[in-house]
Amino acid sequence: MKGIAFLPTVLLLSAVIVELGIAGALLVYLLNNANLGVRLSAEALAAAQAGIEDGIIRIIRDKNYSTAGYTLTVGSRLATVAVCKDSCAGIGKSLITVKAKAANKFRQLQAVVEVNSITGKIEIQSIKEVALQ
Numbered sequence: 001m002k003g004i005a006f007l008p009t010v011l012l013l014s015a016v017i018v019e020l021g022i023a024g025a026l027l028v029y030l031l032n033n034a035n036l037g038v039r040l041s042a043e044a045l046a047a048a049q050a051g052i053e054d055g056i057i058r059i060i061r062d063k064n065y066s067t068a069g070y071t072l073t074v075g076s077r078l079a080t081v082a083v084c085k086d087s088c089a090g091i092g093k094s095l096i097t098v099k100a101k102a103a104n105k106f107r108q109l110q111a112v113v114e115v116n117s118i119t120g121k122i123e124i125q126s127i128k129e130v131a132l133q
Helices: 002-061
Strands: 067-074 078-083 093-102 105-116 122-129
Touching: 002 067, 002 078, 002 093, 067 093, 093 122
Parallel strands: none
Antiparallel strands: 067 078, 078 093, 093 105, 105 122
16 A cells, blocks of 8 residues: 555656756756847947948048948858948038847947048047947
């Protein structure tokens, strides 16, 4: 009679242990996904910053530089850079807009750069993160 009572107890304890194992595995999976998302978002931001710097370099080389967009590869990440001169940020200013992607994470930065048409001196007025469009 003692063996009959022991079997349901063993089955119940085994089920509880398996359930705790599944819950622990799910918790580890969710924490890893959260950390991965933060890392990918930071990589997208770094790619966007590289795109801003590339746009500034192109403006330094040609103070009338303007483009609807080009793709810049930063490591394994992509950044789409658009430079709008005079019409977007005002006369004598260029607006650099960069949308960067790292896996399924996107970040977008905008920079306003003032270009002196006589001396060619460039002054960065602002760099800010903007909502995705």
